[in-house]
Amino acid sequence: MKILIINGPNLNILGSREVDVYGEKSFEGYLPILKNLFTDLSIEYFQSNWEGEIIDKLHDADKNYSGVVLNAAAYTHTSVAIADAVKAISIPVVEVHISNILQREDFRHKSLISPNCIGSIMGFGLYSYRLGVESLRIVKEN
Amino acid sequence: MKILIINGPNLNILGSREVDVYGEKSFEGYLPILKNLFTDLSIEYFQSNWEGEIIDKLHDADKNYSGVVLNAAAYTHTSVAIADAVKAISIPVVEVHISNILQREDFRHKSLISPNCIGSIMGFGLYSYRLGVESLRIVKEN
Amino acid sequence: MKILIINGPNLNILGSREVDVYGEKSFEGYLPILKNLFTDLSIEYFQSNWEGEIIDKLHDADKNYSGVVLNAAAYTHTSVAIADAVKAISIPVVEVHISNILQREDFRHKSLISPNCIGSIMGFGLYSYRLGVESLRIVKEN
Amino acid sequence: MKILIINGPNLNILGSREVDVYGEKSFEGYLPILKNLFTDLSIEYFQSNWEGEIIDKLHDADKNYSGVVLNAAAYTHTSVAIADAVKAISIPVVEVHISNILQREDFRHKSLISPNCIGSIMGFGLYSYRLGVESLRIVKEN
Amino acid sequence: MKILIINGPNLNILGSREVDVYGEKSFEGYLPILKNLFTDLSIEYFQSNWEGEIIDKLHDADKNYSGVVLNAAAYTHTSVAIADAVKAISIPVVEVHISNILQREDFRHKSLISPNCIGSIMGFGLYSYRLGVESLRIVKEN
Amino acid sequence: MKILIINGPNLNILGSREVDVYGEKSFEGYLPILKNLFTDLSIEYFQSNWEGEIIDKLHDADKNYSGVVLNAAAYTHTSVAIADAVKAISIPVVEVHISNILQREDFRHKSLISPNCIGSIMGFGLYSYRLGVESLRIVKEN
Amino acid sequence: MKILIINGPNLNILGSREVDVYGEKSFEGYLPILKNLFTDLSIEYFQSNWEGEIIDKLHDADKNYSGVVLNAAAYTHTSVAIADAVKAISIPVVEVHISNILQREDFRHKSLISPNCIGSIMGFGLYSYRLGVESLRIVKEN
Amino acid sequence: MKILIINGPNLNILGSREVDVYGEKSFEGYLPILKNLFTDLSIEYFQSNWEGEIIDKLHDADKNYSGVVLNAAAYTHTSVAIADAVKAISIPVVEVHISNILQREDFRHKSLISPNCIGSIMGFGLYSYRLGVESLRIVKEN
Amino acid sequence: MKILIINGPNLNILGSREVDVYGEKSFEGYLPILKNLFTDLSIEYFQSNWEGEIIDKLHDADKNYSGVVLNAAAYTHTSVAIADAVKAISIPVVEVHISNILQREDFRHKSLISPNCIGSIMGFGLYSYRLGVESLRIVKEN
Amino acid sequence: MKILIINGPNLNILGSREVDVYGEKSFEGYLPILKNLFTDLSIEYFQSNWEGEIIDKLHDADKNYSGVVLNAAAYTHTSVAIADAVKAISIPVVEVHISNILQREDFRHKSLISPNCIGSIMGFGLYSYRLGVESLRIVKEN
Amino acid sequence: MKILIINGPNLNILGSREVDVYGEKSFEGYLPILKNLFTDLSIEYFQSNWEGEIIDKLHDADKNYSGVVLNAAAYTHTSVAIADAVKAISIPVVEVHISNILQREDFRHKSLISPNCIGSIMGFGLYSYRLGVESLRIVKEN
Amino acid sequence: MKILIINGPNLNILGSREVDVYGEKSFEGYLPILKNLFTDLSIEYFQSNWEGEIIDKLHDADKNYSGVVLNAAAYTHTSVAIADAVKAISIPVVEVHISNILQREDFRHKSLISPNCIGSIMGFGLYSYRLGVESLRIVKEN
Secondary structure, eight states: OEEEEEEOTTGGGTTTSOHHHHOSOOHHHHHHHHHHHTTTSEEEEEEOSOHHHHHHHHHHHHHHOSEEEEEOTTHHHHOHHHHHHHHHSOSOEEEEESSOGGGSOGGGSOOSSGGGSSEEEESSTTHHHHHHHHHHHHHHHO | OEEEEEEOTTGGGTTTSOHHHHOSOOHHHHHHHHHHHTTTSEEEEEEOSOHHHHHHHHHHHHHHOSEEEEEOTTHHHHOHHHHHHHHHSOSOEEEEESSOGGGSOGGGSOOSSGGGSSEEEESSTTHHHHHHHHHHHHHHHO | OEEEEEEOTTGGGTTTSOHHHHOSOOHHHHHHHHHHHTTTSEEEEEEOSOHHHHHHHHHHHHHHOSEEEEEOTTHHHHOHHHHHHHHHSOSOEEEEESSOGGGSOGGGSOOSSGGGSSEEEESSTTHHHHHHHHHHHHHHHO | OEEEEEEOTTGGGTTTSOHHHHOSOOHHHHHHHHHHHTTTSEEEEEEOSOHHHHHHHHHHHHHHOSEEEEEOTTHHHHOHHHHHHHHHSOSOEEEEESSOGGGSOGGGSOOSSGGGSSEEEESSTTHHHHHHHHHHHHHHHO | OEEEEEEOTTGGGTTTSOHHHHOSOOHHHHHHHHHHHTTTSEEEEEEOSOHHHHHHHHHHHHHHOSEEEEEOTTHHHHOHHHHHHHHHSOSOEEEEESSOGGGSOGGGSOOSSGGGSSEEEESSTTHHHHHHHHHHHHHHHO | OEEEEEEOTTGGGTTTSOHHHHOSOOHHHHHHHHHHHTTTSEEEEEEOSOHHHHHHHHHHHHHHOSEEEEEOTTHHHHOHHHHHHHHHSOSOEEEEESSOGGGSOGGGSOOSSGGGSSEEEESSTTHHHHHHHHHHHHHHHO | OEEEEEEOTTGGGTTTSOHHHHOSOOHHHHHHHHHHHTTTSEEEEEEOSOHHHHHHHHHHHHHHOSEEEEEOTTHHHHOHHHHHHHHHSOSOEEEEESSOGGGSOGGGSOOSSGGGSSEEEESSTTHHHHHHHHHHHHHHHO | OEEEEEEOTTGGGTTTSOHHHHOSOOHHHHHHHHHHHTTTSEEEEEEOSOHHHHHHHHHHHHHHOSEEEEEOTTHHHHOHHHHHHHHHSOSOEEEEESSOGGGSOGGGSOOSSGGGSSEEEESSTTHHHHHHHHHHHHHHHO | OEEEEEEOTTGGGTTTSOHHHHOSOOHHHHHHHHHHHTTTSEEEEEEOSOHHHHHHHHHHHHHHOSEEEEEOTTHHHHOHHHHHHHHHSOSOEEEEESSOGGGSOGGGSOOSSGGGSSEEEESSTTHHHHHHHHHHHHHHHO | OEEEEEEOTTGGGTTTSOHHHHOSOOHHHHHHHHHHHTTTSEEEEEEOSOHHHHHHHHHHHHHHOSEEEEEOTTHHHHOHHHHHHHHHSOSOEEEEESSOGGGSOGGGSOOSSGGGSSEEEESSTTHHHHHHHHHHHHHHHO | OEEEEEEOTTGGGTTTSOHHHHOSOOHHHHHHHHHHHTTTSEEEEEEOSOHHHHHHHHHHHHHHOSEEEEEOTTHHHHOHHHHHHHHHSOSOEEEEESSOGGGSOGGGSOOSSGGGSSEEEESSTTHHHHHHHHHHHHHHHO | OEEEEEEOTTGGGTTTSOHHHHOSOOHHHHHHHHHHHTTTSEEEEEEOSOHHHHHHHHHHHHHHOSEEEEEOTTHHHHOHHHHHHHHHSOSOEEEEESSOGGGSOGGGSOOSSGGGSSEEEESSTTHHHHHHHHHHHHHHHO
């Protein structure tokens, strides 16, 4: 079972960006820990600041992965195109967020992507990814 | 570590209510399965259709539990009083929903309770509760 | 054929409350008149100011009555939980209102409960209940 | 006691129009059944797709009928002019709708005409007309 | 100089309709008084409850009159079609209202027709027509 | 194959009305040119400023034509009744507009009729009608 | 009969300000012409750019004039205080505007002052004042 | 003169709840101080987290008290039912709030209950109750 | 302890203005009564219809008074400038209103000034000022 | 005459994506059929999921093509940048959509691009492209 | 070249007012520094808390200055009258703000004055004035 | 001191695009003039139509430049991702616009990027860039 984690814009600088909101750990630093928790799974990681590249990757994932854990970051709130891509593919996509987006600015309260995902997990810091991978395993196994 | 699961209005008739949305299994039927998955935890369950009773229970939980998994159901969208209670207590509360509330009627898109919870999980059917308990264990252990 | 009439908050003080809007007759005073008009039916009556108690009663009615005439009063405009309960049960529910809610304050124009009822009747004073019972009989007989 | 039933636009093709919403029976087919139920009343019927003609008829009814059962159909949601006509005349007007307009498109949720009617009845299919006539008889007799 | 006064829906029953708002005098009763005040002008009068007929009359007026005094009544607030007709013709149109529409229901606050008229006069009772005719004479003479 | 072109209010004075928006050619002047382009089709033309008459014509067209090209003009933005009529009939209706309605006033941006048409074409001047007829031929042939 | 004309902010520079909207004539230049038209009346004129001074003047007018013609200019759209002053005094106040405020920016469409005036006249250029004075004479004489 | 103080949801845990907003003193701790200030009055206290119980208490108070000081807390913003109860009874009700609700979240800015109270007092911490009792005494004495 | 009472626009004509809303007593008539109730305090009074003068006075009060009781009247709803002045000074300001502004027009429901005051009191007629002075004394003493 | 067809995000997977909305045919499969219908024109095709690449292509098209048929897909509703690019170039751009966007989710009802196109065609499935090419030929020839 | 700097309400107490937002320096303290930077220009300064006085000054500036640097402070968000005055005069007006108004309360996000200024500069503290004067010099010189 | 100027979409065709709004000079033509004005600074220039590329560049600038002058063009109004990137980096970013965006279409009135910039300058044509560079120098030097 192969799972792809996709991170959207500005998540490449996690750890240095707004540390009071996002914490001081980079995702690259967290990834080995995450992989160790799920040694029975193949977990791959992709990050891009480019909306179009994320869409291309989602199309590509449809053929090569069992499911996607997607943190679309800022594009969560503005990208109908990514939301359409999530809907267009047939593998399950789980939406995750590091912070609780409902505790932040109004424009972050609305997710265009949620309605097309099988489920959403937010607010648990980097553990949101762990719960996201877990949720895909549960869904796949049941 | 003691965890309390609180279910809000109409979740006592889960299994017979709108089965295309909520599935055919009652929560009482699922509870033993859930407990079996977390044998190291003490999990208790409470359901009420009464807003005031849920508030009383949250106040009470503050002294007697390590955390709460809360599915406030319809009160998610209308109860400032329950949201205030979640904020007023000091143990962590995780919000869960069986369905993906963003795929349903407009009035279900807004959660008054989310901003006061440590995190939210929705859309995974009854597995949302499993992920909710899991998230509390992760938060408590880290 | 057993029919349950449920009255929501503040309808227990009908007759003394805002008499220019609701009239001077209490519902308890009207009930015998109503029963006399439908001697072939068994009509029972329940009133509560408590949202949760109304939900409990609706769940209960599903097993014990042929239909419900519901005047949810103020909860008409605020209770997603009662609306969910109406949707969750399988017997027909008819919504009634004493006054024409569209002639009153803006916040009374919107009924959360209407979409889940088989039909709505409003504005005929206490006769709205008579028409409500009548409508249940027609629906059941046809 | 003479009662006039007025049907608005597209109700002349009832029975062939969107049968899943409005049913397969034409109003012309239902009218004799309705008259048989109220043999003590004189019931007349008028239908028009023309807003102005409905206003003319309402003015005319003021002198010649005891009351009106009005299904303004699409004009319910757009015609201030018909609403004004209902308000301008002195005989009672009851609003009826075949479907539950609150279960349909947003633009059908608002009735401009309701505030000027003595009462509203909706969602009971063609039986809404029967209840409408019944309500006029009750109001007149009491 | 020929002037056409056009009255919209329900103004044919002025004098009997909502007398607290519109007064007890019919327009037909006022017309001779108005004509006497402007003996140098030819004043004609047209009333219709039909939106389409008012549009036809406006098209027709473009060839046969020097200006129009228009009280579109309820159509003021709903008819883009009449507003378009006013814009489409080249003679000046003055908008008049008997009542002060800004003191009444919200839906009467907005005039679709105003932006296409040379000016608007409202709130002076039947004297609004007198001021409307006067305004056309002033505009024409200057 | 018989096609009916229906033009709504104020399109009878095309050519003299707001020539900067609608051009200087009347529809009557364009009709022979249009017919010459589609000699294999029978094209008939109907114009009315009356909402009710357009509804009657649409009902009538259902039995006598293969499809309708409809420019409802101002009624596009206000007539639920015409939109209902389009939905109620079974032949295909194509919506056309001479101007690009999204470049004009806000109240012209919303079409109530679009959702019930098989397709919409706007902004090509009188050529919109040509494309509308063409589209009906394509839809019918495929 | 003494009439006071009150002009609000920026009307002191009429004639040099946005001449395409307001024309090239100053109000001071127009005043003698206006007085000549109403030689039987005593007309006085007051202009201020200060909201408070206009309120003071309105209070003062209540004791010293028979009526007020008020062009509150920009304060029309923002001053609840002037609107309250108009309501607080007992002499009739007529609202006038040089331009048709409904043809201009959105924020000029709403008049806070209209609901408290006996009537409104707008769009006739400087003739609006003439019609305003005329309307006061008519109201006073009838 | 008997006065009833009613506190709504979560006010039972005042003193431990969000102490930066509500302070560190419980209401139970403050009550004796308050009673000492008004030794000529009989002051009783009631708290509930249950909307229905507050309504019942208001009905009951109508017969047994001279006035009510009501802090409906979260129900201030959501309960039409409590607002209706306040309107339905005939003794004066004064609304109080510990914090200045206009300095907090948007959903706390709107009070459904205010329009039915004789007056409102907010922002003075626990002193709001003292001013509330004082205001009832003043109103009763004058 | 010196307290300044500031009254905003149109409160100089209290007693003659809309007596059903504001009562028949002028503030000047009430002031001696108020002073008699607080003989231990020095109370001064200032009224202006001018927004700028009220701002100047607030700046001035910061150096010369212990606190301000402010009824900004109409400026309550429109003046960001007065709200800024209240925020800019360091002495406590209490907002008072004679009427219950939430029972009146929509545009009076919103106070721009409330968030910057220590507390608000409204609806008690002229007694609101008495409670306002009382509240300042309590705040100062505690 | 060279025409460029530009397809936006997710249209590269047409035929496998939401087949009930978009049909089972890929655009690549349709392109030869389209070219055969317009053998006198040179038709080229470009697709990208990247907003920036579409803008680059539009700039480029300005120098190398006679016109563009643009289906911006999801970017239709979110991209001011593409709308600006359409406005910035001088060749005609026709907007096309496969589905009737007004029959779908609310966020698809608004096109940012329409106001800058010469015209729009939507709802005819893949035939929308055929009508789009046709419309460019008509516009160019006339 | 003479330049006038106009400061609106509450800017006379800069330095003592909300120092975390506006800094600790008064404008009077900054003015000599500013003049020293532009020794080739004549810079004059005017401050008022009175809306009307600012309008008078703008009218006056039109004859006596080459340009205006305007910080209308709170009036930025509420004064149509000042915005009209800026539009009515012919010399260039540059809008400046000390703070970044888009980082503050919602009601400060909207500037009524911006659309009538040649440009806007905000967020640079007192340096905004320096950039404002600089911009006027550039505009005048080019 | 190294400064980076970043231009967003469609600014590469400045000079040929909507010349009435943006002028006839390309930015490339203006750049040498700008550099000549600031010979003590190192100014570099970057333009992209790609949202993702602008984000990458902002991340990169954080390490290599002292500050950024950013004209995000259309992305100003739609890109939460660029706004996040501006917030995520630690060097100062100044927002500039050639035109006064508040004088243009409604959707250009809102800047998502402003709240994260140290300041904003708009409306001075290409001089906005000069003022932007100047402002960075001032901020850095003070």
